[in-house]
Amino acid sequence: MALTSKVAIVTGAAQGLGRGFSEILLQNGAKVALLDVNETVGKSLKETFDNQYGPDKSLFLSCNVESEEQLKAAFQKTIQTFGRPHIMCNNAGIINESNWEKAVSINLMGVVRGTYLALEHMNKLTGGQGGVVVNVGSLAGLGPLPCTPVYTATKHGVVGFTRAMAAASDISGYGIRFNVICPAFVQTDILNALYQPEKTGQFSSLIENTKKLIEMYGIIEVPDVSKNFLQLVTDETKNGEALAVLQKGCSYVTFPAL
Numbered sequence: 001m002a003l004t005s006k007v008a009i010v011t012g013a014a015q016g017l018g019r020g021f022s023e024i025l026l027q028n029g030a031k032v033a034l035l036d037v038n039e040t041v042g043k044s045l046k047e048t049f050d051n052q053y054g055p056d057k058s059l060f061l062s063c064n065v066e067s068e069e070q071l072k073a074a075f076q077k078t079i080q081t082f083g084r085p086h087i088m089c090n091n092a093g094i095i096n097e098s099n100w101e102k103a104v105s106i107n108l109m110g111v112v113r114g115t116y117l118a119l120e121h122m123n124k125l126t127g128g129q130g131g132v133v134v135n136v137g138s139l140a141g142l143g144p145l146p147c148t149p150v151y152t153a154t155k156h157g158v159v160g161f162t163r164a165m166a167a168a169s170d171i172s173g174y175g176i177r178f179n180v181i182c183p184a185f186v187q188t189d190i191l192n193a194l195y196q197p198e199k200t201g202q203f204s205s206l207i208e209n210t211k212k213l214i215e216m217y218g219i220i221e222v223p224d225v226s227k228n229f230l231q232l233v234t235d236e237t238k239n240g241e242a243l244a245v246l247q248k249g250c251s252y253v254t255f256p257a258l
């Protein structure tokens, strides 16, 4: 899929992986709505992007993915400004094992909210133009990260949800592809959870175990994840795929045939 003039929506776009995904979409000619709860960082990123890509290529929208209303309004504003979306990236996510309900609400329910709105606006069966949804999972969506059981559960949920949506799309003919990207540790602010025991709550004694996992897997840089994200967006043969991104390279996950 060529990206020139395509319209994309990215949640959690102000920094980290969301910023990287937004930037690679802009570099390839797409127009991007940047959704985030962090207005200060989001507005400043929009200024940076205006200078690099032009003022009419991106749009910052203050949006908390916990709120159906805010997400709906963000879709409406994107459509008014750029037209209907072709690409949705549900990226916003947190680690918080103390307030684990919030982690479920953002990491899993936020992905479901964003995906269902994308379906409403992109489904070819209801007048949409089709496209692609890329959800952001994690290697912790494929195996356990012991210091974050609820984070692990939400990411396994994102993987299962995305695969089921892809199968539903295939069977029903929505004309939308659904894929999930599953990176190992990436150099972003979320890694600071290592130094914030409240983020791991009752599992903070497992931080040393996490440090060993980080030593084993290494830390990937955002642009290395972004180029793999782009592959899931543009390769029209990919639907229902989980792409594991490790420092040593990326691979499509083979799930057991049941």
Ligand SMILES: NC(=O)C1=CN([C@@H]2O[C@H](COP(=O)(O)OP(=O)(O)OC[C@H]3O[C@@H](n4cnc5c(N)ncnc54)[C@H](O)[C@@H]3O)[C@@H](O)[C@H]2O)C=CC1
Pocket: 011, 012, 013, 014, 015, 016, 017, 018, 035, 036, 037, 038, 063, 064, 065, 066, 091, 092, 093, 094, 106, 136, 137, 138, 139, 182, 183, 184, 185, 186, 187, 188, 189, 190, 191
């Ligand atoms: N950095 C890593 O090692 C890995 C990160 N991931 C996932 O990547 C995604 C992005 O995380 P990072 O860029 O690493 O972290 P980050 O903390 O740098 O960025 C997260 C962004 O999401 C925004 N956000 C948080 N709650 C939100 C909400 N309720 N609504 C809208 N925006 C919200 C934040 O303001 C921030 O801009 C997350 O889903 C995370 O689970 C997956 C694998 C590895």
Ligand SMILES: CCCCC/C=C\C=C\C(=O)C/C=C\C/C=C\CCCC(=O)O
Pocket: 095, 137, 138, 139, 140, 142, 143, 144, 145, 147, 148, 183, 184, 185, 186, 190, 191, 192, 193, 194, 195, 199, 200, 207, 210, 213, 217
């Ligand atoms: C102390 C809190 C966690 C610190 C790490 C910060 C961010 C991690 C983000 C992730 O999404 C996790 C990334 C990789 C998980 C690595 C291993 C999972 C286990 C895989 C397996 O062994 O099968």
